[in-house]
Amino acid sequence: MASDAVTLIMNDHRVMEQLFDRLRAGAGDRQLLLDEIAARLTAHSHAEELxxxxxxxxxxxxxxxxxxxxxxxxxxxLQRMGPDDEGFPDRLDEFIATVGRHVEEEETTFLPSLRDAVDLAGLIEMGAAFEQVRLQELAVAGISVS
Structure with missing residues (x-):
């Protein structure tokens, strides 16, 4: 289902926040969570940049x-360090804070400006292109998205 670029980007942000919460809570295999976060972050970043x-x-x-x-x-x-390393919690907090600042800036400045500058048809077209790149990169990383 196609959607506009702004909505897709914000949806990705929410997924990342959920993964961060699971990682902080120690839920599941933390190394697998780190790997999934890496795949999703890379796919999201590349899709936005392209x-x-x-x-x-x-x-x-x-x-x-x-x-x-x-x-x-x-x-x-963090991936090189591993979840069991003594310094992992502090480094994880730094990473999550850095991503959080980026997300906040995008959602309060960049995305509203984009929504104002590009008409809905353009945002939907941009969203389809964004999603195509994102899904291709996730597939390469072995992440299936329903």
Whole structure:
């Protein structure tokens, strides 16, 4: 089911927040959760950078991409560290806070501006392109999405 880019991006944010909650709670296999978060974060970031950010002013697109890369670096550090490492909880909190700031900025500044600048048909077309890239990347990572 197609949807507009803003809705799809926000839906991804909510999924990530749920995964963060599960990871913090120690629910399930924490390494598998980290791997799923990595796959979803990478797919989301690449889809935004390829299909949404080109519609933004260059400075905003560059800033968003920098934030994605920083979050991915932090996540890779967590994966290398492992959930049982003594420093893991603090690093996890830093990572989640970094992603949280990015999400808040997107949802309060970037996405409302995008919604104002692009008509609904354009947002739906952008959403379809975003979703195609995201789902392809998730499939490569072995994550099935219903």
């Amino acid at each position: 299909q949404v950010y080109p519609s933004l002013p260059a400075g905003e697109a560059h800033h968003g991409a920098d934030e994605h890369h920083e979050a991915e670096r932090m996540l890779h550090d």
